[in-house]
Every structure is written in C-alpha cells, then in structure tokens.
Amino acid sequence: MSTAQQRLDGVRAQIDEVLKKGQRTRKGDRELQRAELASLRMLEAEYIKQLSRESAGKAGRSRTVRLYHGGKGI
Numbered sequence: 001m002s003t004a005q006q007r008l009d010g011v012r013a014q015i016d017e018v019l020k021k022g023q024r025t026r027k028g029d030r031e032l033q034r035a036e037l038a039s040l041r042m043l044e045a046e047y048i049k050q051l052s053r054e055s056a057g058k059a060g061r062s063r064t065v066r067l068y069h070g071g072k073g074i
C-alpha cells in the first residue's frame with residue numbers, strides 16, 4: 001500500500017470520526033477539538049489526486065497536458 005493510500009485511509013477515518021462524534025467533545029473541564037471537516041475534505045481530494053497520478057504512472061501513461069498559445073493576442 002502506498003503512502004498516499006495510507007494517508008487517504010487515515011483522513012477518511014478522521015472524517016468518519018468527525019461525522020459520528022462531532023467536531024468538539026467536552027468532558028468536565030477538558031475539551032477535544034478535532035480537525036476541521038473542510039480541511040479534511042481538502043486533504044482527501046489531494047490524496048485522491050496523488051493516487052490517480054501514481055496509478056497513471058504505473059500504467060505507463062502521463063497525465064501531463066501541455067497547452068500552447070497559438071500566437072494570437074488575447
């Protein structure tokens with residue numbers, strides 16, 4: 001399993017925990033605040049991109065797209 005896959009699994013576990021247990025938990029005078037859901041979603045998207053790049057690289061094809069200006073002024 002790749003590092004990106006391990007990180008993606010961890011982020012998804014944290015997202016599930018936030019959804020099940022909430023953003024904050026308070027017991028007595030102690031408080032636990034989990035990572036922001038929006039931040040976790042951004043990390044999830046980034047790791048998904050990394051995994052797709054890794055799988056494209058293993059398949060022998062490049063996902064690089066080059067756009068060239070056709071010489072016309074904008």
